[in-house]
Amino acid sequence: MSEQSDTISERLQNAMDGLTRAERQLAYSLLENYPVSGLGSITAIAQNAKVSTPTVARMVQKLGFSGFPDFQAALRREIEARISDPISKYKSWAEQAPDEHILNRFTDAVISNIRQMLTHIDITSFEESCALLADQSRALYVVGGRITRSLADYLFLHMQVLRPNVTHIQSISNAWPHYLLDVNKDDVIVIFDVRRYENSTLKLAEMAAERGARIILLTDQWRSPVHSFADHVFCGRITVPSAWDSSVTLLLLLETMIAAVQERTWDSSRARVEALEEMFDRTRFFRKFT
Amino acid sequence: MSEQSDTISERLQNAMDGLTRAERQLAYSLLENYPVSGLGSITAIAQNAKVSTPTVARMVQKLGFSGFPDFQAALRREIEARISDPISKYKSWAEQAPDEHILNRFTDAVISNIRQMLTHIDITSFEESCALLADQSRALYVVGGRITRSLADYLFLHMQVLRPNVTHIQSISNAWPHYLLDVNKDDVIVIFDVRRYENSTLKLAEMAAERGARIILLTDQWRSPVHSFADHVFCGRITVPSAWDSSVTLLLLLETMIAAVQERTWDSSRARVEALEEMFDRTRFFRKFT
DNA sequence: ATTCAAGTGAAGAAAATTTTTCAGTAAAGT
DNA sequence: ACTTTACTGAAAAATTTTCTTCACTTGAAT
Numbered sequence: 001m002s003e004q005s006d007t008i009s010e011r012l013q014n015a016m017d018g019l020t021r022a023e024r025q026l027a028y029s030l031l032e033n034y035p036v037s038g039l040g041s042i043t044a045i046a047q048n049a050k051v052s053t054p055t056v057a058r059m060v061q062k063l064g065f066s067g068f069p070d071f072q073a074a075l076r077r078e079i080e081a082r083i084s085d086p087i088s089k090y091k092s093w094a095e096q097a098p099d100e101h102i103l104n105r106f107t108d109a110v111i112s113n114i115r116q117m118l119t120h121i122d123i124t125s126f127e128e129s130c131a132l133l134a135d136q137s138r139a140l141y142v143v144g145g146r147i148t149r150s151l152a153d154y155l156f157l158h159m160q161v162l163r164p165n166v167t168h169i170q171s172i173s174n175a176w177p178h179y180l181l182d183v184n185k186d187d188v189i190v191i192f193d194v195r196r197y198e199n200s201t202l203k204l205a206e207m208a209a210e211r212g213a214r215i216i217l218l219t220d221q222w223r224s225p226v227h228s229f230a231d232h233v234f235c236g237r238i239t240v241p242s243a244w245d246s247s248v249t250l251l252l253l254l255e256t257m258i259a260a261v262q263e264r265t266w267d268s269s270r271a272r273v274e275a276l277e278e279m280f281d282r283t284r285f286f287r288k289f290t
Numbered sequence: 291m292s293e294q295s296d297t298i299s300e301r302l303q304n305a306m307d308g309l310t311r312a313e314r315q316l317a318y319s320l321l322e323n324y325p326v327s328g329l330g331s332i333t334a335i336a337q338n339a340k341v342s343t344p345t346v347a348r349m350v351q352k353l354g355f356s357g358f359p360d361f362q363a364a365l366r367r368e369i370e371a372r373i374s375d376p377i378s379k380y381k382s383w384a385e386q387a388p389d390e391h392i393l394n395r396f397t398d399a400v401i402s403n404i405r406q407m408l409t410h411i412d413i414t415s416f417e418e419s420c421a422l423l424a425d426q427s428r429a430l431y432v433v434g435g436r437i438t439r440s441l442a443d444y445l446f447l448h449m450q451v452l453r454p455n456v457t458h459i460q461s462i463s464n465a466w467p468h469y470l471l472d473v474n475k476d477d478v479i480v481i482f483d484v485r486r487y488e489n490s491t492l493k494l495a496e497m498a499a500e501r502g503a504r505i506i507l508l509t510d511q512w513r514s515p516v517h518s519f520a521d522h523v524f525c526g527r528i529t530v531p532s533a534w535d536s537s538v539t540l541l542l543l544l545e546t547m548i549a550a551v552q553e554r555t556w557d558s559s560r561a562r563v564e565a566l567e568e569m570f571d572r573t574r575f576f577r578k579f580t
Numbered sequence: 581a582t583t584c585a586a587g588t589g590a591a592g593a594a595a596a597t598t599t600t601t602c603a604g605t606a607a608a609g610t
Numbered sequence: 611a612c613t614t615t616a617c618t619g620a621a622a623a624a625t626t627t628t629c630t631t632c633a634c635t636t637g638a639a640t
Contacts, residue, residue: 020617036370039329041597052619057599068598069626079369080326097413102553106546107408111401118384118397120299120321126393150444157437158534221318223306242549243563244448248542256396259532263392273533280486310587331627342589347629358628359596 008075009034011063022051023059035082038075042068105241110248113237116221117249120235129216129232130257132188134264136163138214139187141179143169145201148192151218151250155190158258161276162269169204176204185212193217193224194238194245205229218250298365299324301353312341313349325372328365332358395531400538403527406511407539410525419506419522420547422478424554426453428504429477431469433459435491438482441508441540445480448548451566452559459494466494475502483507483514484528484535495519508540 006014012027019027029049030037038045046053060071097103133140140159144152149170156168169179183189189208193201202225205215209229217230220238227233236249262269296304302317309317319339320327328335336343350361384393423430430449434442439460446458459469473479479498483491492515495505499519507520510528517523526539552559 022618033370036366036373039366039369042599043597053598054600054619055617058618076326076329079329079373080323083326083369083372101413102550103408103411103413103416103546106549107404107542110542110545111404114397114401116322118393119324120303121384121386121393123384123386123391123393147444147447150440150447153443154437154440154537157440221321222314228307240545240549242545243552244545244548246545247444248538248545251541252397252400252538255400255530255532255534255536255538256393258534259396259530260392262533312588332629333627336589343628344589344630345587348587 007078008038008063008071015063018062019059022055023062025049026051026055026059035075035079038072039079102241109240110246113239113246113249114252117234117236117253121253125232125234126257126260129234130260130264132214132216132232133159133190133257134163134261135188136165136265136268139165139167139182139184141167141169141183141187141189141208141213143176143189143201143204144192145194145198146196147245148194148218148247148250151247151254152190152192154251155254155258159261161273162258162262162265163272176200177207180204180207180211183208183211183213186214188214188216190216190218191224191226191230192219192250193226194220194247194250195222195224197224197226202226218253220245297368298328298353298361305353308352309349312345313352315339316341316345316349325365325369328362329369392531399530400536403529403536403539404542407524407526407543411543415522415524416547416550419524420550420554422504422506422522423449423480423547423551424453425478426455426555426558429455429457429472429474431457431459431473431477431479431498431503433466433479433491433494434482435484435488436486437535438484438508438537438540441537441544442480442482444541445544445548449551451563452548452552452555453562466490470494470497470501473498473501473503477503478506479503480506480508481516481520482509482540483516484510484537484540485512485514487514487516492516508543510535 009031012031016024016027026045026049030045037048040048042053042056046056049056057068060068063071065071065074132138140163142152142156142159144150152168156166159166167179167182169176189205191201191205205217205226206229209215215226215230216232216234217224217226218234218236219227221235223233223235234250234253236247236253238245238247238249240246299321302321306314306317316336316339320335327338330338332343332346336346339346347358350358353361355361355364384391384397387393389395422428430453432442432446432449434440442458446456449456457469457472459466479495481491481495495507495516496519499505505516505520506522506524507514507516508524508526509517511525513523513525524540524543526537526543528535528537528539530536
């Protein structure tokens with residue numbers, strides 16, 4: 001019954017002529033601060049418009065809703081559509097394939113994960129973390145888990161180019177207590193820990209915290225227990241239509257951080273990057289072109 | 291009582307530690323489609339999070355609200371602030387930050403990369419590649435380059451769980467010719483090669499092709515020269531506002547492939563996955579819960 | 581193994597919201 | 611002036627929502 005393609009705002013406008021004095025007063029009140037003005041209880045709305053509750057009930061029925069709750073539900077859907085994305089509405093990602101193809105389903109999920117991560121991210125924390133990563137007076141350690149070791153490796157790789165004094169602590173190894181010996185107060189540790197949180201990682205975080213290290217944690221939406229030791233926590237959503245979790249959100253965050261650190265350190269890192277380029281050219285490790 | 295300056299989202303995050311399992315489940319559900327997810331009745335919210343209504347009532351009290359209606363009123367105020375405020379907010383990913391913030395610029399670029407990759411992807415090729423990866427009668431080799439070794443590692447890690455006979459050829463090592471000795475006709479090699487294409491990778495591809503191996507290449511939009519030896523080529527766009535390239539598109543493709551292979555091999559891989567789980571439980575390598 | 585504490589949801593009680601009824605009021609027509 | 615008609619809101623009835631109680635489960639601790 002309540003299903004028409006018009007927005008409630010349009011419906012109100014269109015119906016305006018057929019409305020009575022009190023109803024019109026109500027309609028204006030609703031449009032006043034649309035659409036949030038319609039969110040309270042029927043009583044609240046009535047009081048707000050200075051009409052009685054029956055008037056509200058009658059009017060929404062005139063608009064074609066089965067009752068006030070029906071009206072309000074429609075309003076909520078409108079708000080939802082308005083608040084959530086403008087972007088993901090694109091039809092299919094891989095146009096050759098049907099919507100249900102894994103490529104499209106997976107990508108939908110990832111895009112939604114990205115949006116969710118970004119709406120919850122704390123910009124100040126992000127900036128501070130980048131500053132910590134860029135601060136060459138602090139040694140930098142990177143730790144990953146079973147799955148996240150690839151991410152840790154990726155960060156390590158890039159940081160190593162940008163600055164000296166970067167260490168990748170291979171969590172598989174039993175040697176990590178040795179690394180901890182070198183961790184000083186105010187050094188920075190980036191820890192990756194997603195679900196199936198690892199005991200050894202937690203232990204390491206605890207000990208590092210005791211030594212006064214600054215901890216930056218990249219985890220999933222459920223937040224690894226490491227977060228209680230961490231100075232900065234970033235949660236990427238990792239759920240996708242798969243038996244596995246997705247690391248895309250965390251990689252995106254990581255790359256953005258790397259880009260931000262690069263900007264901050266460009267004065268000092270430029271020399272390193274250029275030296276590296278030169279070494280590659282000398283060793284003919286890479287093809288000169290194509 | 292319900293007045294604090296924090297947003298409900300922040301309050302949820304902060305309170306997370308003190309929450310119980312069901313409450314946490316609820317909190318995630320609320321953050322899932324925040325803030326509209328909290329607009330329905332307490333019953334609707336409970337069902338949505340698959341918890342009971344008392345759990346909802348208890349949790350909002352823990353957060354400091356006098357009751358559910360109090361909580362919902364606060365939420366409505368937040369929505370109001372968000373909707374009536376500047377309309378420009380819709381566009382940004384990270385809403386706290388301006389459009390020009392690196393987080394938003396970077397994400398824009400990545401989303402655009404993803405779209406471009408997917409519109410150019412060949413579905414048939416994708417399916418055939420997955421079939422090759424799933425075919426346990428063929429040995430599987432994974433090779434990465436300097437930067438892409440993390441991606442290679444990631445694929446290796448997952449494939450190793452799903453099937454036997456997977457090898458990660460560490461490109462840094464000088465030992466890869468030895469691996470090639472074992473490559474038989476119709477074995478599968480996944481090669482990662484993005485710009486600053488590596489000579490050694492090209493050489494390896496050539497020799498593997500000579501031995502009759504099937505080659506799947508993941509590269510960038512400029513296509514590594516390896517493509518002339520490859521049976522299937524996938525190009526991910528990698529340009530972002532950074533001095534570095536982005537691996538996000540390739541990771542997305544990779545994860546989608548892994549999911550597709552998982553589906554295809556579930557009958558046989560299930561046993562492997564479960565055995566692995568059991569081993570983890572035994573070694574108490576991971577935390578039981580939290 | 582047994583006890584204990586904590587957490588959870590079903591079910592019922594309490595409170596609220598929504599709908600209906602109905603009498604009063606104002607405007608239009610006779 | 612009187613009747614008719616339509617509109618409105620107070621109050622009661624019906625419904626829904628929220629809150630509380632309590633028995634059951636689970637995981638931890640002795």
